[in-house]
Amino acid sequence: MTVTQxxxxxxxxxxxxxxxxxxxxxxxxxxGTPGMSLNGAxxxxxxxxxxxxxxxxxxxxxxxxxxxxxxVSDGEDISRVIRDYAMSLPPxxxxxxxxxxxEIFHREAVRLGEYVHRQDxxxxxGKPFDTSILDxxxxxxxxxx
Numbered sequence: 183m184t185v186t187q188x189x190x191x192x193x194x195x196x197x198x199x200x201x202x203x204x205x206x207x208x209x210x211x212x213x214g215t216p217g218m219s220l221n222g223a224x225x226x227x228x229x230x231x232x233x234x235x236x237x238x239x240x241x242x243x244x245x246x247x248x249x250x251x252x253x254v255s256d257g258e259d260i261s262r263v264i265r266d267y268a269m270s271l272p273p274x275x276x277x278x279x280x281x282x283x284x285e286i287f288h289r290e291a292v293r294l295g296e297y298v299h300r301q302d303x304x305x306x307x308g309k310p311f312d313t314s315i316l317d318x319x320x321x322x323x324x325x326x327x
Contacts, residue, residue, distance in 0.1 A: 229285065230278045236267045240283050241321045244290040249316060253295055254308040260287055290321065 240263060247255040264283045268276040294316075298305050301315040 228278050228281070230275070230282050232279055232282050232286075233267070236263070236283065237286055238321075239263060240287045241290045244287055244294055245316070245319070245321065247291065248294045248298065249313050252308050252310055253291065253298070294319065 240260065243260050243263065246259075247253060264280050264287075267283065268280045271279055295307065297319050298311055298315065302311045305311045
């Protein structure tokens with residue numbers, strides 16, 4: 183038996199063992215956020231009610247990205263906030279809640295970008311601008327939460 187065959191054999195045994203252990207349990211997405219259920223996910227792209235405090239926090243992060251990075255960031259902070267909130271929900275609610283928060287964030291970022299561009303028509307994402315123009319900005323999202 184070759185090394186490749188031995189590795190393949192071991193992998194097949196591990197898959198079989200995992201399959202037996204998880205039989206009858208909800209499928210969990212191995213490629214996304216741990217604990218994110220795909221059972222009955224259907225079209226998860228629905229705006230669903232989310233905690234108002236978390237929605238406000240998401241909007242604040244968008245504003246912080248605009249002030250501190252001129253609309254650009256590595257996204258780690260928003261990902262962490264959305265993931266932590268989603269993991270506090272039952273598995274079957276996590277996908278839609280994550281999608282909703284992502285939509286709130288992106289729509290707020292777009293609104294911020296449009297606001298800055300109206301104040302500074304030459305501005306583009308990532309380019310510095312006078313952040314004091316954001317003092318007159320009012321947060322909002324054109325969707326119901």
